[in-house]
Amino acid sequence: MHVRIGEAGKRRGAIQIDLARAACAGTRLLQRAGEGDQAVANAQRLDARLRGDAGIDRPAMNDEIGRAHAASRERGQRGLSKRTTAPAHVTPLLGQFAHQAGGLEQRQAGSDGQMLCAGGWALGTWLTDESMPATASLMEQEARETPAVAARLLGHRDDLARLGERLRALAPRYALALGRGSSDAAALLAKYLFELRLGVPTVSAAPSVLSIYGRRLALERALLLVISQSGRSPDLVEFCRAAAGPEVLRVALLNEPSAPLAGAVDTCLPLEAGQEKSVAATKSCLAAMLLAFALAAYWRADRDAIVAFERAPDALGKALAQDWSAGEDFFAADGSVYVIGRGPGLAIAAEAALKLKETMGLHAEAVSAAEIRHGPLALAGPRLRVVIFAARDAAFESLRQLGDELAQLGCPLLFISPQPALSPLHVAPDAEPVLEHLAMLLRFYVLASAGALRRGRSPDAPPLLRKITETR
Amino acid sequence: MHVRIGEAGKRRGAIQIDLARAACAGTRLLQRAGEGDQAVANAQRLDARLRGDAGIDRPAMNDEIGRAHAASRERGQRGLSKRTTAPAHVTPLLGQFAHQAGGLEQRQAGSDGQMLCAGGWALGTWLTDESMPATASLMEQEARETPAVAARLLGHRDDLARLGERLRALAPRYALALGRGSSDAAALLAKYLFELRLGVPTVSAAPSVLSIYGRRLALERALLLVISQSGRSPDLVEFCRAAAGPEVLRVALLNEPSAPLAGAVDTCLPLEAGQEKSVAATKSCLAAMLLAFALAAYWRADRDAIVAFERAPDALGKALAQDWSAGEDFFAADGSVYVIGRGPGLAIAAEAALKLKETMGLHAEAVSAAEIRHGPLALAGPRLRVVIFAARDAAFESLRQLGDELAQLGCPLLFISPQPALSPLHVAPDAEPVLEHLAMLLRFYVLASAGALRRGRSPDAPPLLRKITETR
Numbered sequence: 001m002h003v004r005i006g007e008a009g010k011r012r013g014a015i016q017i018d019l020a021r022a023a024c025a026g027t028r029l030l031q032r033a034g035e036g037d038q039a040v041a042n043a044q045r046l047d048a049r050l051r052g053d054a055g056i057d058r059p060a061m062n063d064e065i066g067r068a069h070a071a072s073r074e075r076g077q078r079g080l081s082k083r084t085t086a087p088a089h090v091t092p093l094l095g096q097f098a099h100q101a102g103g104l105e106q107r108q109a110g111s112d113g114q115m116l117c118a119g120g121w122a123l124g125t126w127l128t129d130e131s132m133p134a135t136a137s138l139m140e141q142e143a144r145e146t147p148a149v150a151a152r153l154l155g156h157r158d159d160l161a162r163l164g165e166r167l168r169a170l171a172p173r174y175a176l177a178l179g180r181g182s183s184d185a186a187a188l189l190a191k192y193l194f195e196l197r198l199g200v201p202t203v204s205a206a207p208s209v210l211s212i213y214g215r216r217l218a219l220e221r222a223l224l225l226v227i228s229q230s231g232r233s234p235d236l237v238e239f240c241r242a243a244a245g246p247e248v249l250r251v252a253l254l255n256e257p258s259a260p261l262a263g264a265v266d267t268c269l270p271l272e273a274g275q276e277k278s279v280a281a282t283k284s285c286l287a288a289m290l291l292a293f294a295l296a297a298y299w300r301a302d303r304d305a306i307v308a309f310e311r312a313p314d315a316l317g318k319a320l321a322q323d324w325s326a327g328e329d330f331f332a333a334d335g336s337v338y339v340i341g342r343g344p345g346l347a348i349a350a351e352a353a354l355k356l357k358e359t360m361g362l363h364a365e366a367v368s369a370a371e372i373r374h375g376p377l378a379l380a381g382p383r384l385r386v387v388i389f390a391a392r393d394a395a396f397e398s399l400r401q402l403g404d405e406l407a408q409l410g411c412p413l414l415f416i417s418p419q420p421a422l423s424p425l426h427v428a429p430d431a432e433p434v435l436e437h438l439a440m441l442l443r444f445y446v447l448a449s450a451g452a453l454r455r456g457r458s459p460d461a462p463p464l465l466r467k468i469t470e471t472r
Numbered sequence: 473m474h475v476r477i478g479e480a481g482k483r484r485g486a487i488q489i490d491l492a493r494a495a496c497a498g499t500r501l502l503q504r505a506g507e508g509d510q511a512v513a514n515a516q517r518l519d520a521r522l523r524g525d526a527g528i529d530r531p532a533m534n535d536e537i538g539r540a541h542a543a544s545r546e547r548g549q550r551g552l553s554k555r556t557t558a559p560a561h562v563t564p565l566l567g568q569f570a571h572q573a574g575g576l577e578q579r580q581a582g583s584d585g586q587m588l589c590a591g592g593w594a595l596g597t598w599l600t601d602e603s604m605p606a607t608a609s610l611m612e613q614e615a616r617e618t619p620a621v622a623a624r625l626l627g628h629r630d631d632l633a634r635l636g637e638r639l640r641a642l643a644p645r646y647a648l649a650l651g652r653g654s655s656d657a658a659a660l661l662a663k664y665l666f667e668l669r670l671g672v673p674t675v676s677a678a679p680s681v682l683s684i685y686g687r688r689l690a691l692e693r694a695l696l697l698v699i700s701q702s703g704r705s706p707d708l709v710e711f712c713r714a715a716a717g718p719e720v721l722r723v724a725l726l727n728e729p730s731a732p733l734a735g736a737v738d739t740c741l742p743l744e745a746g747q748e749k750s751v752a753a754t755k756s757c758l759a760a761m762l763l764a765f766a767l768a769a770y771w772r773a774d775r776d777a778i779v780a781f782e783r784a785p786d787a788l789g790k791a792l793a794q795d796w797s798a799g800e801d802f803f804a805a806d807g808s809v810y811v812i813g814r815g816p817g818l819a820i821a822a823e824a825a826l827k828l829k830e831t832m833g834l835h836a837e838a839v840s841a842a843e844i845r846h847g848p849l850a851l852a853g854p855r856l857r858v859v860i861f862a863a864r865d866a867a868f869e870s871l872r873q874l875g876d877e878l879a880q881l882g883c884p885l886l887f888i889s890p891q892p893a894l895s896p897l898h899v900a901p902d903a904e905p906v907l908e909h910l911a912m913l914l915r916f917y918v919l920a921s922a923g924a925l926r927r928g929r930s931p932d933a934p935p936l937l938r939k940i941t942e943t944r
Contacts, residue, residue: 173692174646176673181846195681199690201648203673206664208815208842212866218671220645235842336808336835343680354847361850363808365837370680370707373941374653375826378833378934394684409936462850464881469845 136449139359139459143282143445145274147317150290152272154310159269163251164298170249172223178205178236179227179288180471182281185351186227186253186288192344193296193434194223197305207471210242211235221247224265225292228252229276229284231259235471240264251295253288269295278460279467280358282445285351286316286438293434308432319427319439324447326424330385330414331356331451337364337385338376340402342395348437349389352444359452359459369395369402382410389440390417391433416440608921611831611931615754615917617746619789622762624744626782631741635723636770642721644695650677650708651699651760652943654753657823658699658725658760664816665768665906666695669777679943682714683707693719696737697764700724701748701756703731707943712736723767725760741767750932751939752830754917757823758788758910765906780904791899791911796919798896802859802886803828803923808851809836811859812844812874814867820909821861824916831924831931841867841874854882861912862889863905888912 136144175194177187184204191202205224209215211234224243228236231254240250241264250265255273262268269291273284290312297305331337337356341349349366356364364387367376386406390399400422403415415422418429418436425447427439452459608616647666649659656676663674672695681687683706696715700708703726712722713736722737727745734740741763745756762784769777803809809828813821821838828836836859839848858878862871872887872894879885887894890901890908897919899911924931 173690174673174675180843184843184846192678192681195678195689196685196687199687201646201675201677201689201691201694203646203675205673206667206815206842208867209664209667212870213668213815214866215668215671217667217673218645219673222673343678343685358847358850363835363837363851363856365835370678370943371652371656373937373943374656375830375937377936378830379835380936384835394686395680398684464849464852465845465847471842471845 137278137453137459139278139280139282139452140446140449142276142278143442143449144320146283146286146442147313147320149271149273149283149287150316151313153287153290153294154313156269156272157306160294160298163267163269163295164301166249167223167299168301170221170223170247172200172249173221175200175202175223175225176205176217176219176243177202177225177227178207178239180233180236180469182285182351182354183227183229183288185347185354186285186292187225188350189289189344189347189434190225190227190292190295192347193292196343197296197300197302205239207235207239210239211471216242219243219245219248222249224248224250225295226250226252226261226265227254227288227292228259228261229255229271229273229281229288230467231256231261233261233469233471237261237264253291255284255287277467279462279465280355280448280459282442286442289347289438289441293438305432308430308435311430312435312438315428315430315435315439316442319443320446322425322427322443324425324443327414327447328450328454330387330412331360331362331448332454334362335383335385336379337362337387338367338372338379339364339387339389340367340369340372340399341389342369342399343393344434344437345389345391345393345395345399348441349387351441352387352389352448355445355448358462358465359448359457360455361457361463369399372402380406380409380411382412384411385414386411387414388416389437390415391436391440392418392429393433416444609750609925609931611750611752611754611924612918612921614748614750615914615921616792618755618758618914619785619792621743621745621755621759622788623785625759625762625766626785628741628744629778632766632770635739635741635767636773638721639695639771640773642693642695642719644672644721645693647672647674647695647697648677648689648691648715649674649697649699650679650711652705652708652941654757654823654826655699655701655760657819657826658757658764659697660822661761661816661819661906662697662699662764662767664819665764668815669768669772669774677711679707679711682711683943688714691715691717691720694721696720696722697767698722698724698733698737699726699760699764700731700733701727701743701745701753701760702939703728703733705733705941705943709733709736725763727756727759749939751934751937752827752920752931754914758914761819761910761913765910777904780902780907783902784907784910787900787902787907787911788914791915792918794897794899794915796897796915799886799919800922800926802857802884803832803834803920804926806834807855807857809834809857809859810839810844810848810851811836811861812839812841812871813861814841814871815865816906816909817861817863817865817867817871820913821859823913824859824861824920827917827920830934830937831920831929832927833929833935841871844874852878852881852883854884856883857886858883859886860888861909862887863908863912864890864901865905888916 175191177190177194178184179187187204191204194200194202200223205217209217224240226236226240231237231252237260240252240261243250250267252261252265252268253271254261254268255271255276257268257270271284271287271291273287276282276284290309293305294309296302297309337353339349339353339356341347346366346368353364353366356362365376386403388399388403390396390403396417400415403413407413414425416425417423417440418427420426425443427436427443430436430439449459647663649662649666650656651659659676663676666672666674677689677696681689696712698708698712703709703724709732712724712733715722722739724733724737724740725743726733726740727743727748729740729742743756743759743763745759748754748756762781765777766781768774769781809825811821811825811828813819818838818840825836825838828834858875860871860875862868862875868889875885875887886897888897889895889912890899892898897915899908899915902908902911921931
């Protein structure tokens with residue numbers, strides 16, 4: 001596992017900027033550690049240069065960076081040698097240290113710390129022998145744990161089978177699905193799966209109906225599926241508590257089994273995602289989506305879908321091995337992005353758009369392929385980037401045509417699919433389109449982390465957001 | 473009724489640009505009409521100047537515009553005198569003519585025509601004595617018909633009362649609401665009203681479940697509400713046809729009673745909007761929203777809400793008389809906009825965001841006040857404009873606080889509410905918050921039309937969109 005920022009930078013001849021940032025980060029750290037005036041002077045000169053990127057004198061910059069780097073590394077290693085006795089881990093630790101300092105500074109002083117965060121990663125990478133595993137963002141590390149999470153979920157097949165039986169006996173007339181943020185995207189996937197696979201109309205529930213407006217819905221013979229990583233948002237807890245009834249089955253997909261939400265439902269399925277530290281959710285969202293898929297599969301007693309669930313760890317693992325470096329530049333510039341999907345793919349698009357907002361600060365909006373001609377198409381042109389998620393399901397051909405049309409209108413296009421001929425960024429085909437979708441989303445998470453670093457932002461600590469949000 | 477572009481332009485000293493555009497439009501028209509080489513030369517020189525706005529020489533420009541204007545007016549009136557014998561109407565007609573030519577050119581050749589469209593309006597306004605009614609965009613004209621549409625809807629109170637009785641007898645366990653584009657926003661309002669006022673869980677139906685994926689939903693004792701201006705989109709027709717059943721009541725809110733959709737439902741309520749020519753829907757969307765409100769009122773036999781329905785023409789008429797010129801500059805620059813609402817206000821936000829996309833080409837996205845902290849807040853800062861729609865319902869205080877917070881983060885804020893102390897752009901308070909919402913949306917339509925003209929775009933003919941969109 002390597003942080004690719006160094007390689008990507010070299011490819012486009014912009015390595016100077018990364019290195020200057022890294023050197024800045026290092027010298028600032030040394031400044032805080034009281035390592036003397038030389039570090040301060042270096043940091044100030046490099047800062048001034050960075051602020052005037054446009055007029056950069058590359059050879060002089062290289063020399064200066066070389067000097068700053070040599071000083072930083074020497075002093076940095078000396079400074080850090082108190083913290084570790086394993087020399088092979090010194091340089092990644094330096095990067096980690098710069099990253100933590102950047103996160104701290106960001107929380108205290110706003111966006112300046114973002115540069116330091118990114119600089120920290122770049123420094124860690126650059127100082128590291130490329131053959132050695134480097135540190136990655138927490139977001140990337142956690143995304144890469146998803147195949148293991150999927151494997152743990154297979155341990156709950158008996159619970160799922162029992163729940164499927166219970167649902168067949170209840171035969172709910174309709175379902176409700178609810179969640180917030182990434183869990184809302186997972187709830188949208190659940191809605192499409194319940195409707196497409198079981199024909200059960202599914203309400204995207206708005207907890208504010210109760211929490212703000214004080215109105216209790218009249219539920220009868222219904223499944224309520226609530227999805228939450230933390231299980232602590234009061235509006236979700238209140239909504240589930242009020243939704244009790246003899247023919248209402250309340251199921252929570254929950255990462256923290258001891259959370260208040262667990263006490264407000266009839267049964268819980270654990271997300272098995274382990275601790276998730278990055279504000280940008282990855283493995284917990286994919287776990288919820290995979291569980292929603294499994295729930296529909298067992299409810300329907302659909303042998304093919306159950307087998308697909310069983311091969312999810314493998315499909316997700318393969319996705320991580322795909323080379324998507326061709327997409328790293330796509331999000332470099334500021335501006336607008338549409339993320340397009342249809343059917344279950346719209347849920348993937350919703351989650352991907354949210355990630356682009358959180359990690360890159362880009363205005364990315366999920367747009368239904370069906371709705372685009374009813375208004376959003378007015379923005380099409382060279383200034384609107386478009387990402388399309390197309391699994392090989394019944395919507396594929398219409399998405400391909402839409403992609404062609406948008407490209408002809410000048411939109412820079414990232415068409416993500418399991419078709420290598422159409423998609424430089426692809427995943428392996430699978431007989432189950434939902435698995436293709438989850439694989440695309442997983443690989444997209446890693447791309448988003450790399451893209452955020454390229455934009456000088458920490459994917460783990462987006463401005464103004466917290467990991468646990470309690471909505472009322 | 474005046475087109476305000478001339479006044480607004482004078483206020484900010486940018487009148488030169490409007491006039492240059494107008495003169496360009498005039499000279500181009502004359503060029504097409506074979507009025508000689510002088511017009512061509514004028515047009516070319518002004519075009520060149522416009523393309524280099526930054527280095528404009530204002531006094532010289534004024535002289536040049538004066539000359540071009542004198543020539544245009546003289547020749548234009550002569551050219552147009554064949555078309556009319558009423559001198560008082562000559563100059564508005566010239567504007568109208570330029571507008572039509574601009575629309576034609578836009579459809580044929582892309583975005584160039586937009587300047588001509590806007591120029592046409594500016595020309596018409598500028599050549600017109602300001603005490604005389606000038607032509608307005610079709611969008612504005614149609615929006616201004618809404619109070620009359622609302623009055624016509626009152627003629628259907630008996631139908632609504634019968635439908636309300638039928639719904640009380642059926643007692644649907646849940647409802648489905650569907651529409652596309654602006655009608656989808658109206659369907660979202662219906663969802664909130666059915667849930668908030670009647671406690672009936674409501675599915676936002678995705679027609680693709682049937683039209684793309686071929687799956688029929690198992691409906692039982694349900695209300696299906698479908699909303700469509702044209703009633704011609706095949707996916708809606710197919711969905712409604714497949715939704716038949718002994719305890720399923722299918723109701724269409726429809727502007728064209730003879731449309732195919734009418735044959736696919738059990739009963740229709742007419743939108744009574746009359747012909748709507750502008751691609752950007754206004755009066756038809758407000759009619760659908762008002763009817764959805766009335767349907768919930770009669771279903772619940774809610775005397776207060778029925779009385780509120782009856783005063784809608786008055787409330788909407790008052791909204792049109794509000795001076796919102798303070799908001800005309802808000803959308804002048806390119807960039808991102810969040811339109812925020814909660815509960816029923818989220819439906820208003822969805823429709824307003826769609827209008828900003830269609831008419832201004834701005835990337836405006838509707839964001840739920842509940843979801844913003846789960847990710848979208850990461851974009852907050854001086855480059856993100858925020859519009860908040862806040863009626864005086866239970867969500868008001870939380871929206872006010874959110875507005876304060878976003879303003880502190882540097883977001884330019886347009887807080888639209890019925891509170892003059894908080895909102896330079898306000899409407900009259902009403903005991904029924906949904907009426908406040910509809911009044912705010914109506915006045916916003918007129919603001920959007922003015923804003924589009926200021927941005928040099930025709931609100932009536934957005935690029936790439938058609939009035940009737942047939943989704944499959």
